[in-house]
Amino acid sequence: MNELEQALRHLGQELDVPESPDLVRAVRDVLEPRGGRARRRRRWALGVAVAALALLGATLAIPEARSAFLRVLTVGGERIELVDELPGIEVAGDLESTLGERLTLNDAREASDFPLRTLDEAPDRVYLGERGTVWLLYGTPANVRLLVAQTPLLTVDEPALRKKVVDGGGTRVESARVNGADGLLLTGDSHFLFLVDRRGNAVEASARLARDVLIWDAGGVAYRLEGDLDRARALELAGELR
Amino acid sequence: MYQGLAFRTAFLLTGSSTDAEDAAQVGFVKAWRALPRFRSGAPFRPWLLRIVANEAHNRRRASGRRATLELRATAAHPPDDAAPSPEDAALARERRGELLAALDRLDERDRDVLVCRYFLELTEEETSEALGVRRGTVKSRTARALERLRADVEVRA
Numbered sequence: 001m002n003e004l005e006q007a008l009r010h011l012g013q014e015l016d017v018p019e020s021p022d023l024v025r026a027v028r029d030v031l032e033p034r035g036g037r038a039r040r041r042r043r044w045a046l047g048v049a050v051a052a053l054a055l056l057g058a059t060l061a062i063p064e065a066r067s068a069f070l071r072v073l074t075v076g077g078e079r080i081e082l083v084d085e086l087p088g089i090e091v092a093g094d095l096e097s098t099l100g101e102r103l104t105l106n107d108a109r110e111a112s113d114f115p116l117r118t119l120d121e122a123p124d125r126v127y128l129g130e131r132g133t134v135w136l137l138y139g140t141p142a143n144v145r146l147l148v149a150q151t152p153l154l155t156v157d158e159p160a161l162r163k164k165v166v167d168g169g170g171t172r173v174e175s176a177r178v179n180g181a182d183g184l185l186l187t188g189d190s191h192f193l194f195l196v197d198r199r200g201n202a203v204e205a206s207a208r209l210a211r212d213v214l215i216w217d218a219g220g221v222a223y224r225l226e227g228d229l230d231r232a233r234a235l236e237l238a239g240e241l242r
Numbered sequence: 243m244y245q246g247l248a249f250r251t252a253f254l255l256t257g258s259s260t261d262a263e264d265a266a267q268v269g270f271v272k273a274w275r276a277l278p279r280f281r282s283g284a285p286f287r288p289w290l291l292r293i294v295a296n297e298a299h300n301r302r303r304a305s306g307r308r309a310t311l312e313l314r315a316t317a318a319h320p321p322d323d324a325a326p327s328p329e330d331a332a333l334a335r336e337r338r339g340e341l342l343a344a345l346d347r348l349d350e351r352d353r354d355v356l357v358c359r360y361f362l363e364l365t366e367e368e369t370s371e372a373l374g375v376r377r378g379t380v381k382s383r384t385a386r387a388l389e390r391l392r393a394d395v396e397v398r399a
Contacts, residue, residue, distance in 0.1 A: 012361035
């Protein structure tokens with residue numbers, strides 16, 4: 001260890017770090033609320049069922065399904081909820097404000113700890129958003145041709161994005177095999193999309209209506225393609241993303 | 243057992259005791275809920291630290307700033323060391339203050355890897371797990387960060 005490294009090690013011992021507060025009670029309150037044990041068991045059961053369904057990758061004609069288990073799906077870092085009506089909160093008019101900080105493609109590559117994939121065509125704009133999500137925008141914010149998102153996944157994370165889709169409405173949800181991985185394709189009517197912070201709370205400013213979307217995850221990264229896409233075009237673009 | 247380490251990790255990454263408390267608390271809750279997915283035989287400490295570090299990063303980004311770290315009012319000396327003269331102590335403190343300021347001027351990723359390696363005294367492997375990057379990246383990023391830190395300190399000397 002050289003002199004600078006030793007100085008840093010010594011510096012670490014000289015820092016003014018407050019005593020840790022007692023976290024045990026706060027953590028226990030979250031984990032063991034009144035009646036929590038039974039509720040948690042139900043939540044686990046639901047979670048396991050959802051995961052199993054997502055992994056099966058069977059054809060999911062979701063609008064026809066009425067099972068409570070099929071009202072929530074999680075794939076590619078996104079949680080999709082089928083609801084009776086969309087939430088009433090205001091939808092952001094400014095797309096850019098929901099995407100994050102604008103930067104160059106090279107800076108995005110540098111900032112990402114995963115190999116960023118691109119299409120043959122260079123994106124017109126690039127953004128770095130919450131959870132290290134890199135957004136590639138083709139077109140302009142006012143006239144988006146295609147939006148590609150890549151989010152590094154951590155298995156213990158809450159899904160980074162949440163969608164609400166009207167059950168039985170004009171949005172079709174179907175499974176898709178994307179480069180050998182299980183994915184979901186949402187087409188038809190717009191659906192309600194918002195970001196979720198790490199506590200699982202909705203970031204209201206991020207809410208917007210999303211168009212056709214293909215989502216999947218591979219190699220610890222969640223991918224999503226958004227635009228006016230039919231199944232064939234979405235899968236073709238997914239194949240080009242490398 | 244891990245409470246102090248989790249809080250210290252979050253504090254060193256955010257510089258804020260409030261954010262650190264939140265990050266450590268949420269980190270413990272998420273770790274508990276994720277335990278069934280924890281690989282048996284894998285080291286627990288870096289796994290937990292990764293969850294806490296993620297929480298800390300999230301809070302730091304949300305607040306758009308990182309509070310700067312500060313030195314303790316009184317420096318500690320190993321019991322077998324003779325106490326330095328007041329002049330030497332003042333000089334040493336000034337140098338440590340300069341080093342700390344230079345560290346705070348590094349970009350987030352350089353700073354984080356040095357915090358893990360030298361303040362938290364994590365191994366390269368543990369740092370790799372805690373920051374969610376490859377071990378080779380930890381090695382190269384540490385070397386680069388040390389160079390930048392050295393250059394910054396020398397320029398201002």
